[in-house]
Amino acid sequence: MKSxxxxxxxxxxxxxxxxLSTNGVGQGTLVSLEDLFSKKGQYIAATFQTEKKxxxxxxxxxxxxxxxxxxxxxxxxxxxxxxxxxxxxxxxGEVQPLPWGVWEKFPYTILHTPAKQNxxxxxxxxxxxxxxxxxxxxQYLVNGVExxxxxxxxxxxxxxxxxxxxxxxxxCFTVMHKNLLKLGKPxxxxx
Numbered sequence: 455m456k457s458x459x460x461x462x463x464x465x466x467x468x469x470x471x472x473x474l475s476t477n478g479v480g481q482g483t484l485v486s487l488e489d490l491f492s493k494k495g496q497y498i499a500a501t502f503q504t505e506k507k508x509x510x511x512x513x514x515x516x517x518x519x520x521x522x523x524x525x526x527x528x529x530x531x532x533x534x535x536x537x538x539x540x541x542x543x544x545x546x547g548e549v550q551p552l553p554w555g556v557w558e559k560f561p562y563t564i565l566h567t568p569a570k571q572n573x574x575x576x577x578x579x580x581x582x583x584x585x586x587x588x589x590x591x592x593q594y595l596v597n598g599v600e601x602x603x604x605x606x607x608x609x610x611x612x613x614x615x616x617x618x619x620x621x622x623x624x625x626c627f628t629v630m631h632k633n634l635l636k637l638g639k640p641x642x643x644x645x
Contacts, residue, residue, distance in 0.1 A: 485634045487578065491562060494528030500580055501636040502629045512609040516597050519606070520635070521627070523590035525580040529626075530561045534581070536625055564628065576631040582624065590624075 490498065499522070506517040531537060532549040540546040555566030555577065564577040582590050594606035607615035 484631060485637055487563065487631070487637075490527050490578070490637055491559065495526055496528075497524050497526055497583060499523070499636070499638045500525045500634065502580075502627070502634045504630075504633055506610060506614070508609040509611045515609050516595075517606065517609055518595040518598075520593040520595070521590055522593075524583040524585070524588040525627075526583070527562055527578070527580055529579075529581050531579075531626060534625060563631070577628050578631055578634060580627045580629060582627070 501520060501522040503518055503520045506519060507513065508515045508517055537546070537549060541548060552564065555564040557563070558565045558576065561579060564579070565574040566577065567574045582588075592603070594601050594603055596606060596609060603618065607618050610618070
């Protein structure tokens with residue numbers, strides 16, 4: 455039985471430094487979520503970045519992953535047709551409450567206080583477009599230089615590298631707010 459975390463992986467960045475300066479974002483500037491809150495269920499373009507930790511042999515290598523695409527926000531996970539069908543078919547159990555954190559503004563943002571920390575971290579829920587011409591694109595960077603998915607995976611632990619190639623379809627992304635680089639008008643949905 456799949457949990458909500460299996461289908462909505464957390465795009466986490468445990469490194470407190472954030473130095474990307476794409477489109478004037480980064481360097482401590484957070485993307486405003488007000489536009490997102492006003493577009494419940496509507497399509498919006500988004501780009502976010504995560505950092506991965508390399509294997510022990512590559513722990514000094516900076517591994518970054520930038521994800522861009524057309525997404526929707528303000529959806530309730532239990533209302534996704536794939537989730538409803540999975541429950542009906544017995545492929546998954548009923549949707550459970552959040553296993554960590556609390557809803558700050560349902561169903562947009564989650565607040566979570568990691569163990570041994572006092573500050574809450576805000577996460578944003580984004581659901582990729584189901585339109586096949588709007589596949590989510592990923593750019594892999596090794597020490598700031600663009601690389602292939604295979605090269606990037608070679609710096610990870612074997613289990614993390616294997617996970618990259620499993621081909622699981624991600625139904626939603628839970629992105630740390632500080633890793634959200636851009637929100638904007640959606641790409642042309644007509645094709």
